[in-house]
Structures are given as C-alpha cells and as structure tokens.
Amino acid sequence: MTAWLSRAWRDPAAFTALLFVVLLVANVAQDPIMLSPRFLTGSLSVAMPLVVGAMAVTPPILSGGGGMDLSVGPLMGLINVLVVTVLMPAGLGDWWSAVPLLTAVGLLVGAVNGWLVSAVRLQPIVATLGTYLVLGGISLWLLPSPLGPVPAWFGILSRPIGGVPGPLVFLAGPALLWFALGRTPFLKTLLAVGGDDRVAYSAGIDVTRVRIVAYAVAGLFSAVAGIALTSLIQSADATVGPPFTLQVITAAALGGISLAGGRGSMWGSVFGALSLFLIQNLLTNYGVSVFWQQVVFGLTLIAALVLNAGLVQFLAGFRGRAAP
C-alpha cells in the first residue's frame, strides 16, 4: 500500500489530478449549477476539442527525439472545413460515411508526419511546422470565410443522449483505442523508444515503425478532436483550428508529460486539458476579460509547472534523480 502510494505520488499525473480536483471544487463552489446534466453536457462539449487534441499530441511527445506535433490544431481545422466544403457537396455528410472518411484523412496526415519525422528524419518541430503551414493553407484556400450549418448529427452529439452527455463519445473513442493499444506491445515499445531510441534499437525494436504509428495515432485523434470541434461550433471556419496547437501542448505539459519523451501518460494529458478548461471556465464566470485571462493562463501554467517539478524533485529526493 505504501509502495503504491509513494509511486502514485511520484507520478506527475498525480499532481495534475489533484489540480483538477481543486479546480473542480472551486468551479462548483462558484456555480453549483455546473453539475446539472444540461450544464455538464454543455461544459463537456466546450472542453472536448481541447481534451482530445491534448490526447492527440501525447503519443508523438512520448516517442522522444524532440517528438512534437504542431499540426494538431490545423488538422482539427481541416477536418472541420472538409465537412462543409467537400463532404456535404458530395452527399457524404451522413455520419456513417463522414466519420470513416474524416478519421481516414486524419490517419493519413498523421502517417505523413510520422514518415517525415522518422523516415525522412526531419526534426519533429520543423516537420510538423511544415505540415502546420500546409494544412492551415489548404483550409483557408478551401474556405476563405466561415460557412454553416453542418449536418444535424453534429448537433445531436453536443446534447445529452439518453441521460449521458453526448460529447463523451469523443472521449470514449480515443480512450478505447488507447486502452486497446495498451494491451499490445506498442505502448511499452513507444515508451522505450521515447526513453532512449538507441537502447530501444539495440533491443531490436523497429524505432522507425513505432514513431510512424505514434504520429498516425496523433492524426487519428486530431480528426476526432476536429469532429468534436465541429459538433461544438456547428459551422465551418478555417481560423478556429490552428490556435489549438499551443493550447493542447500546454494541456499535455500541465498533465505532467516529459517533453524529452518516454515519460508521461494519456490520463495526465486528459486531466491537464480538463484543468486548463476549468481555469478558463472559472475566469469567465468571474467576469475576467479575455485579455486578462491570457495573463492568468500564462502565470498559472508557469506556476503549475514549477510546483509540479519542485514537488516531483522533493518527493523523489534530489540525490536519487539522474540529471537529464
């Protein structure tokens, strides 16, 4: 029990979970109506693009070697734009054709990112900066000005379905897939590659393939986040996607992931994103202006990271921790 407890405490995600609970209590204390089914559904539908986006950026960061996916935001945007500009005119707007097609696009873009990073061997920040610009450009070219509405099923997903908040679908899909991947050797090899790719390579792991899969999963999750975004705004707008990139990276970092790779968890990123959302929600409810929110957001981020790092070092003991 004590061993389990001390291990849980050293997990950076524990700090994030704690932060999440504190913020949740603060939010509910400020406005108890938040827990009513209607408001909960509304809140979740606002939070989901950020949460799933943070899940998307997690596997590339875990894969190490400066792993990063800057293209998450623009890819979410492209998925949003494709619904109105390509799928609907082609009569493919129904969910049974749209969802497979959109996730396939996401998977393909992610695989291209993975190929650029691990086969062409470009630095991940540069490779995904390239795809960031390409995807953002394509979205703006397809849809110079916002357009709506989108098919009705997007709207249904942002409402309660049989007492269950609809937006949870967007969390359940990626979570199930990640859980399934956790049953395969993939997750362990991913962490091994992220920890030290030379050691992983020596142990016979196909480093290139593991990294391609990590970025492909990121693309797939980004597509789901894009669908969640479409369900939230119920229109198409080429400018809403790209700003998500910095937010989802922040959420993952808040979730205790090591940007050096190899350490961190999907749950940390989910709680990081939820915490980020709760901070914004709290500030909005207190009537803080958008400009001030940005200041508070930056300060919270730095303070949380400093606290997190300090706490981890304190609990792990300075001596026992190898300097990275």
Next chain:
Amino acid sequence: MNRFWRSFRQSLWPQIIALVALYGVGMLTIDGFGGWRSILAMLVLASFIGIAASGQTIVALLGGIDLSIPGVIALANIATAEFTGRGWPFPLVALSILVLAALIGAFSGFVSRAIRLNPLIVTLGVSAVLMGAILVWTGGQPTGFAPKWLNQFVAPSGRTFGLPVPPVLVFWAAVAVVMIVLLRRTAFGKQVHASGASLAAARLALVSTTKVWSLAFALSAVMAAVTGILLAGFSTQGDPRISTPYLFNTIASVVIGGTSLIGARGGYGRTVLGAIILTEITTVLVANNFSAAIQQALLGVVILLVVATYGREQSVSVRL
C-alpha cells in the same frame, strides 16, 4: 560519392545555391525583382527576421527553443511607440525596454535549466503573459507614434552617410559580426556549444550551464526587443499584431540556415542566409499573386523540401 554528399550538406553550399536559385526564379517571374530597390526592400524585411532570429540561433545551439520572441517583440514595439509618442527621450525608453527584456529572458532560461522545465513550455507561458498584458494595456488597437528618425532608420530608401544603404542593414551587419565573434571566439560561445553538445560533459568541464542558459535566453529576449523597437519605426505605430509571424519565422530561418534545433551544430552566419532565403520565398510567392492561403501552404512545402535536402538527422543505427 557518399562522402561528397555528406560534406556538401554540412557546407554552406546548399544555402547559397538555394539563395541564387530563388533569385533566378524571381528574376524570371517578376518584373524589377533584380533591381537595387527591390533587393534593398527584401534585405530590410530579412533584417527584422534575422535580428530576431539571432537569439533564437544561440538558444537553438543550446538545444532549447524560445517561443516568447513574439511577446517580447510586441512589448518592445508598443512601449517604444507609446512612450516616445508621449515625448519621453528615446535612449531612456530603449534602455528600459532592453533591461526589462533581459530580465524576462533570464527568467525563462534560469527556470528552464535550474528546475529542468522544457523551455518550449516555459517561453510559451511567458509569451502568453506578455501578450495578455499588452492586450490589456492597448485594448488590441495600434497605439502611439514612433520617432521620425526611426522611420528613416528602417526605410528601404534610407541612406547611411550618403550611401544608398538603409542604416538598418548596416546595423544588421554589425549584429552579425558581433554574434559570429561571440559564438566562435569567446568563452561564452564555447560554453554555449559545450552545453548544447552535452550538459553532463559541460558540467564536468566546470561550465555553469544554468548561467549559460540564463545569459542565452536573456540575449534572445534582448535581440527580440531590438527587433520590436525597429519594427515600431517600420510600422510608425505600435501594433500588437505585428509580432505574430515571428514565432515561426525565427525558427524557420534558423532551420533553413542549417542550425540544428537539437544543439551544438550551426551558427549565426547560417541564420543570416536562412532569413534572406525565407524572405525571398515569401517575396516570390507574394509577387506571383498567390493568395495568402496558397502562400502559406507553399511556404510549408518549401520548408519541408529545403530541410529534407540538408537538415536530415542521423539514423538511429549510426548513432549507436
């Protein structure tokens, strides 16, 4: 043959060839591209990116990254226009801005190294605070007025001691010389390369890596502030939105120049070439009437192609 390719990629030739090839494309597709005036105009645009990216180069040599450059540029830009517009003496305003920038940068570098936080996230947080503060201050609107002489200083039609060269280009050349000497000939430069190659080895060589990181990030913020002050002259007003492109511009010019973001390989001379190449690419795309959307997409493709020719990392099998 293989050995030839390897040494070719490590030399400056790919950048020089790209520079000349883009110049050729420009000459073929755009009237007046090769004229003295348009070359000066391009170089002035490149100088802003180049000066802002000088600090990014040092930080990249450490294996770090500075995302707070747009925030610092915006801060310096607004503060210059606002305070000189109120009639405060320019040297006082500039000095205060540079000192403040140095403190901000030193904070990012210190926090990143001393408690091992990733600089990407730290500078992202710092940038959010700065941008938010600026928006609170200005309400998001252009504000203030830059001094007249500063307009002349950065105008492509400006003259230095009677010569038809804008003063900002002379200034950029001076920055380049100082940066290259700093990185190649001084103890600080050697410490930067050592820390970037291996933190553990640098520490064993009695390099205070925390001090090097703090200094490097402080320098990066100071150079961003200098860019912000110069941009106030270029836009005549302080405008918070003017700094947005510099987030990716500075990284792109460092990378196109051939400096590795992983550390220890590269230098500022390369970034100067990178900034000029980047400006050539944008100019060619703009002048050929591509829409902003297509421009952005093509810029992405070009960055990928350029970096794929000479910016590839070693395979894991060679690094064993």
